[in-house]
Amino acid sequence: MSTGVMLQALAGTFTATGSMTTARQFQTATRLDDGAALITGGNNGSGVVLASAELYDPASGTFTATGTMTTPRELQTATLLANGTVLITGGISGPGAVLASAELYEPASGTFTSTGNMTTPRSAQTATLLTNGTVLITGGDNGMAVLASAELYDPATGTFTTTASMTPPGSSRKPPCSLTAPSSSPAATTALPSWRRQSCTPPLQWFPRSAPLKDHLEAEPRSRSAAAASPGPHR
Structure with missing residues (x-):
C-alpha cells in the first residue's frame, strides 16, 4: 500500500496523511535530524524489490522522491548515525539474493x-546505534x-568487523511459523525469503500474495484444524 497514517500521540488516535509515491511492503522508515522520515526500498507487492526512496514531511503531510539506493533491497535496516547520515545494511535484492552490501544516505544531497x-549476508537483522557511534548488527537470515x-x-x-555471537541464533522479524507454498506454486515459493519458506507444524494453507489479508485471517484457523486431522499437504 502507498497510503500513510499519522498517530496523534496526545489524543491516542490515527488520522490519514498523504500517500507515498510508491506502494511498498517490507520497507524501512527512519526519522532524520530535521524531523523528516526517510522511506527506503521494500517490495511493491508484485515481487519487485525496490531501490527507490522517499521523504515524508510532517509539516505538509506529503511524500516526495529522493535519491535511489545503489541496490534494490527489502528486509534491510536503516539506522540514523550520529553525523546525520543513514546506514542501510543487507536485505534481499531478489529470490535467493541475500545481501552483505551496505550504503549511506546523505540528507544534505539526497544521495546514496x-x-x-x-x-556476512543478512536479511531481517537488527541494527542498533551504540553510544560510541558504532552500529551493532545482530542475527538475521542468510537465505540458508x-x-x-x-x-x-x-x-x-x-568497515564492519565481527563481534561475539548471540546464543541462541535469532532474527528480529522471524515469525514462530511460516507459510509453505504447495508444489503448484514454485515461483511464489522461491520469491520468498527462506524464513518465509520454512515448514510449519502443522503445515499452514498457502495464500498467494494477492489473497486479501482477511481471507488469510479467516482461513488460518480452518487450515490448522484440517492439518491436525490429515498428515497430507493442504492447498
Whole structure:
C-alpha cells in the first residue's frame, strides 16, 4: 500500500496523511535530524524489490522522491548515525539474493553511496546505534539459516568487523511459523525469503500474495484444524 497514517500521540488516535509515491511492503522508515522520515526500498507487492526512496514531511503531510539506493533491497535496516547520515545494511535484492552490501544516505544531497560490506549476508537483522557511534548488527537470515553471529560498523572507517555471537541464533522479524507454498506454486515459493519458506507444524494453507489479508485471517484457523486431522499437504 502507498497510503500513510499519522498517530496523534496526545489524543491516542490515527488520522490519514498523504500517500507515498510508491506502494511498498517490507520497507524501512527512519526519522532524520530535521524531523523528516526517510522511506527506503521494500517490495511493491508484485515481487519487485525496490531501490527507490522517499521523504515524508510532517509539516505538509506529503511524500516526495529522493535519491535511489545503489541496490534494490527489502528486509534491510536503516539506522540514523550520529553525523546525520543513514546506514542501510543487507536485505534481499531478489529470490535467493541475500545481501552483505551496505550504503549511506546523505540528507544534505539526497544521495546514496556505497560503504563497506558486512562480514556476512543478512536479511531481517537488527541494527542498533551504540553510544560510541558504532552500529551493532545482530542475527538475521542468510537465505540458508537463521544467524547467531553479530558485527559492528565503524562510521569512521566505513568497515564492519565481527563481534561475539548471540546464543541462541535469532532474527528480529522471524515469525514462530511460516507459510509453505504447495508444489503448484514454485515461483511464489522461491520469491520468498527462506524464513518465509520454512515448514510449519502443522503445515499452514498457502495464500498467494494477492489473497486479501482477511481471507488469510479467516482461513488460518480452518487450515490448522484440517492439518491436525490429515498428515497430507493442504492447498
